[in-house]
Amino acid sequence: MSILLDKNSRIAIQGITGREAAMVTKHSLDYGTTILAGVTPGKEGQDVHGVPVYDTLKKAVQVHGVNTAVVYVPPAFVYDAVLEGIACGIKLILIATENVPQGDALKFLARAKQAGVQVIGPNSVGMITPKDRVKVGAIGGDKVERCFAPGRVGVISRSGGMTAETSWMVKRAGYGVSTSVSIGGDALIGTTISDLLKLYQADSETEAVVTFSEPGTSFEEDAADLIQAGQFSKPLFSFVAGRFTESMPEGTVFGHAGAMIAGGAGKPSQKMVKLKSAGAHVLDRFDDLMPLLKEVLK
Amino acid sequence: MGKILENFSKQVIAEYGVAVPKSAVAHTPEEAREKGEKLGFPVVLKALVPVGKRGKAGAIKFAHNGEEAESLTRELLGMTVRHFPVEKVLVEEKIAIAQEWYLSITVDKGKQAPVIIASLEGGVDVEELSREKPEKVCTRHVDPLFELAEYEAKEIWAGLGLSGKPLTLATQALVRLFRVFSEKDATLLEINPLVLTESGEVMAAASVMSVDDSAMYRHPELSNMVQLGSERAWRPLTDLEKEMVEVNEADPYRGTARYTEMDGGNIGFLCGGGGGSLLSFDAIISFGGKPANYSEVGGNPPERKIYGITKGILSKPGVKGLFVAHNITNNTQVDIMAKGVVQALKDLGKDPATFPVVVREAGVNDEVAREIFTAAGIEYYGDDATITEAAKRIVARVQAFEAGEGGN
Numbered sequence: 183m184s185i186l187l188d189k190n191s192r193i194a195i196q197g198i199t200g201r202e203a204a205m206v207t208k209h210s211l212d213y214g215t216t217i218l219a220g221v222t223p224g225k226e227g228q229d230v231h232g233v234p235v236y237d238t239l240k241k242a243v244q245v246h247g248v249n250t251a252v253v254y255v256p257p258a259f260v261y262d263a264v265l266e267g268i269a270c271g272i273k274l275i276l277i278a279t280e281n282v283p284q285g286d287a288l289k290f291l292a293r294a295k296q297a298g299v300q301v302i303g304p305n306s307v308g309m310i311t312p313k314d315r316v317k318v319g320a321i322g323g324d325k326v327e328r329c330f331a332p333g334r335v336g337v338i339s340r341s342g343g344m345t346a347e348t349s350w351m352v353k354r355a356g357y358g359v360s361t362s363v364s365i366g367g368d369a370l371i372g373t374t375i376s377d378l379l380k381l382y383q384a385d386s387e388t389e390a391v392v393t394f395s396e397p398g399t400s401f402e403e404d405a406a407d408l409i410q411a412g413q414f415s416k417p418l419f420s421f422v423a424g425r426f427t428e429s430m431p432e433g434t435v436f437g438h439a440g441a442m443i444a445g446g447a448g449k450p451s452q453k454m455v456k457l458k459s460a461g462a463h464v465l466d467r468f469d470d471l472m473p474l475l476k477e478v479l480k
Numbered sequence: 481m482g483k484i485l486e487n488f489s490k491q492v493i494a495e496y497g498v499a500v501p502k503s504a505v506a507h508t509p510e511e512a513r514e515k516g517e518k519l520g521f522p523v524v525l526k527a528l529v530p531v532g533k534r535g536k537a538g539a540i541k542f543a544h545n546g547e548e549a550e551s552l553t554r555e556l557l558g559m560t561v562r563h564f565p566v567e568k569v570l571v572e573e574k575i576a577i578a579q580e581w582y583l584s585i586t587v588d589k590g591k592q593a594p595v596i597i598a599s600l601e602g603g604v605d606v607e608e609l610s611r612e613k614p615e616k617v618c619t620r621h622v623d624p625l626f627e628l629a630e631y632e633a634k635e636i637w638a639g640l641g642l643s644g645k646p647l648t649l650a651t652q653a654l655v656r657l658f659r660v661f662s663e664k665d666a667t668l669l670e671i672n673p674l675v676l677t678e679s680g681e682v683m684a685a686a687s688v689m690s691v692d693d694s695a696m697y698r699h700p701e702l703s704n705m706v707q708l709g710s711e712r713a714w715r716p717l718t719d720l721e722k723e724m725v726e727v728n729e730a731d732p733y734r735g736t737a738r739y740t741e742m743d744g745g746n747i748g749f750l751c752g753g754g755g756g757s758l759l760s761f762d763a764i765i766s767f768g769g770k771p772a773n774y775s776e777v778g779g780n781p782p783e784r785k786i787y788g789i790t791k792g793i794l795s796k797p798g799v800k801g802l803f804v805a806h807n808i809t810n811n812t813q814v815d816i817m818a819k820g821v822v823q824a825l826k827d828l829g830k831d832p833a834t835f836p837v838v839v840r841e842a843g844v845n846d847e848v849a850r851e852i853f854t855a856a857g858i859e860y861y862g863d864d865a866t867i868t869e870a871a872k873r874i875v876a877r878v879q880a881f882e883a884g885e886g887g888n
Contacts, residue, residue, distance in 0.1 A: 202811070257694060283695035284587060285665050288624040291592055307810055323810040323844050328863065341755020343778070343807035350808055350863065367754055369589040396755055400590055423758035426765050431563075431715075467766065468759055469868045 184311040184361045185336070185381040185388070186274060186300070187250070191316050194219040194248040196239060196255055196263045198230050203254035206278075206308075206320050207231050213326045214315035218246040243270045252318045253277040253303075260304065261286040268297045277303035277366070278319050287370040294372060301372025307342025307364040313387075321345060321364060333358020335475070336382040338375055339394040340365055340401070341423075348394045348421075348471075355472040357479065360388040367396075375401045379414040390417040390479060392471065395453060397424040402453035406460035417478050418462040419471055422450040482691050482706035483530035487570050489689035492664060492705075496656045499683040503572035512553035513546040515571040521545055524572045527556050529564040532670070532688050533605075537561050542574065563715030575685060579646075580673035582606050582617075583654065585661040593621040594661065596628075596654070600640050602673035616640075628658040649682040650674070657684075664702065665695030720792055727788035735781025735812070737789040741796065745772035747878055748793040750821070752777045752806035752841075756867065760805045763868045769875035772799050780812045786820025794828050800885075801836035801878035805867050809843025817841055818852035825856070832857045836877035840870035 197203050198220025208231045210217055217233045219242035226237040236242045239251065251267045253260055253275060260282045267275045268290075275294070282304040294301045302309060308319015313332040321342075322330055329350040335357050339345035345364040352359055363378055365371055375393055382388045391414075395402050402422065408414050428449055458464045463474055484492070490500045502519055505528065506512035516523045527539035534540050539561045543549035549571070559566045580602035588595040599617045601609055610617045618636050622628050633654040637647050653674065661669045670688040677683055691702060717725065724739035747764060749771040751757035757776045764771050773793055777786065794802065804821055806814065818841065825832060839853050842863040853860035859877070861870050 205811075258697060281694040283665055283698075284667060284692045285662060285695060288587065288592060288594070292624045320810045325844075329808055339755065341753060341758075341807070343753030343810065344755035344759070346810055347756065347807035347867070351866070370587075370592060394755060396758060421759075423755055423762060425762050427758070467763070467868055469866050 184313060185378065185385050186302075186363070187309055187311040187314070187316045187318065187361060189314040189316060191250045191274075191318075192246060192248050193217050193250045193252065193316075193318060194221060194239065194242045194246070195233075195252045196221045196267070197253065197259075198222055198233065198235060199225055199228070200254055200256075202320070204230050206254070207233055209320070209322070209324050209326070210317055212324070213317055213322070215317050218242070218248055239266045239270050239272070243272070248272065250274045250318065251276070252308075253279060255279060257281045257283065261290055264290040264301070265293060268293055268299050272299065274300045275302070275372075276306055276309065276318050277301065277372075278306055278308065279303075280305045280367075282368070284370060287368070291370065291372055302363065303366040303368075303371060305342070305366040305368045305371075307345060309361060309363040310359075311361045312359060319364070321362070329353065330362065331358035332360075334360055334387055334389040335479075336360050336378070336385070336388045336391040337362035337394075338365060338378050338391065339363070340367060340396050341394055342367065344394045344423075348392055351468070351471045352392060352475065355475040357475060360385060369399050375405045376408045379405060379408055379418070383414050383416065388416065390419065390475070392419045392475075393421070395420065395422040395450075397422075397427050397450050398448040400448065403456050406456040406462070409460040409462065418457070419465060419474060419478075420454075420457045420462050421465040421468050421471065422453045422457075423468075425450045482693050482696070484689045484691060484702070484705045485528050485530060485568075486526065486687055487528060488705035489669075489687045490684065492689070492702075493657060493660050493669075493684055493687060496660045498653050498656050498660075499681055500687075501572045501575050501683065501685060503570055506553060506569045506571050507567070509550040509553040509557070512543075512569055512571050513549045516543060516549040517546060519571065519573045521549075522574045523549065524570075524574050525549065525552050525556060526570040526572065526686075527559060527561050527566040528568040528570050529561045529566055531562045531564060534561060539566070565716070575675060575683060576678040577673075577675045577685070578678045578680075579676040580685075581650070581675065582609075582672050583657065583674045584668070584670040584672070585658060585666070586668045586670075588621060591621055593624050594658075596620050596622065596636060596658070598636050598640060598654075600642070602675070606672070622658070627662065628655055630655055633658070645680060646676050646682065649680075650676075653682050653684070664699060665692045666690065667692050720796060724789060724792045727785060727792065730788075731782055731785055735777065735779040735785055737777045737781055737785050738775060739789060739792055740774040742771055742773055744798070745770040746798055746800040746882070747771050747874060748796070748799045748802040749773050750775055750777065750790055750793055750802065750804045752809070752812060752817070754778070756805065756807035759807075760803070760867055760871055763871035764803065764875060767872050767875040769871070769878065771803075772796050777817075778812060781816070783816050783820045783823075786817055787824050790821050790824035791828060794824065794830060800881055801838075801874055802830075803838055803871065803874040805840040805870055806843065807867070808863055809841075811844060813844045814841040815845040815848035815852065818849040822852055822856045822858070832859075834881075836874065836881050838870055838874035838877060840865060840867055
């Protein structure tokens, strides 16, 4: 097992003919992931590194039984792409696109929730299950194995780049990951840390979880509540970056859009206190992850 | 979010049929007098700066005649309100107010829905009010899939105690303001106070509005109203920051390079990735170092952009070293990073043999990057070291460099 992605994932890429999406397709295929189809209106009949392109997602679903969609279209078209995925009965949609208008995100996230569709992102660099060599999105680039070894640690990161770096730390410590997920740097995202912790809790192949966090949002505070409520009982290792921002004037944004501190909520130090009191292993320095993993997992 | 000055936000809400006081913008004391005479005294003079709580800061004045208008405007134009120098003043007719209410519309990120906050006790600090008299404040979420229905707006005001004609007018105003919020892709629309005038009109007496940067492409009509670069800063941009915005905008579709100047500091900071940069900055501080700036590059920027931002970072007075770090990249080509950084150092005459430079760049094409950095005599780490380990090195080297300087 793993979470969200495994060898049964049947993947299509919306916006596959774009420069970045085409590169990601190539890297995914090289890694061993099966990409069944791509969608770009007006380009049906073409292929991208051998992956057939369709005008509509509907047809891709009919021909290939797609159940997982990756959205790589420009910001103005994300809203429609997500609605298309929901309408086609897709159960898992990962949105890689950055700078999606907030008003659009509000609407498609509400629609997805109603339809019971799991949305990852927007602004996610991807996710990966190394055991099955399945990845979606740019995650891992052209050298996936450098950072991602199969194993029993789940990784959740609010930063795309740090998803790889955190998984690399896990590997350096002598472990590997079950599934690593970049949840997206925005404040309005489909799947939060708590949502994933519940999935990792149910996954028999995940023994522990590492989270990389940033200032802003209440994702970490909610995760602490989840642990307190007994709904997540595996070891959790948490790092919250951006402590320096607390000494900056309020309203300043460093890092991702979700990393804004407003009205005193979402401060890294408060997140750390809350996670610690819930029983999580809170890292003072990010490098402490390696010795701590060895100590706790043995 | 991009902030919109009050004169513009009032123009927008007036277009949606919400009553606002008559007003005009003045750039000089004489102009304020002239505009005041046209509107008829007394008038309100408000500093046009993109920050709230101007009343508390003394940035709102009342003028009863032309002389007062001139002298008070002169006073306002000499002020700096929460880091923003006052360059313009809004001259506004003084409304005869019977009641002051509070209204704001924003997005509750946790509940993922727009939220309306309203109270009949306006003109005050609403955070204070909701702490002290929570029963006087109504908070209501709106289904993101629907517009605000008239009955919902009516329930909000009726629940707070309005009735009769004021209830009808307040309901109409709220429905229209909600339309402004959703159709203009606003992130915040605050009317404080929303007033009932002595003549029985409901009017937006003061407004604060921010719009979503990511939605600006569909609002050309707002492009002249939004304060550029206001979304990420707590003060106006410095000259160097403005130059860096230009470096970034020169290739708008390829990669991002952002630059924020810190007060003081001596370590030039060129980091990549949102989370990686936060981690790097924390790490430098934890070892006792002082970054001179915060910067963030990502999305595979071209060499020209890296070159430009590196030159900017190094040109800040007092910078005694350079730290270049990234999380292991997924798509950013670190050989391009290497070329831009090395060229900038060379053109500014900074020799890595004496000027401390520590690099931790791993990821796409890092074999080439290693060669370029090493050939330039730079202390380079790839995935053989962590970001934190590299941060420790730059702090130690800059400290040693400064000690050496002191000894000369």
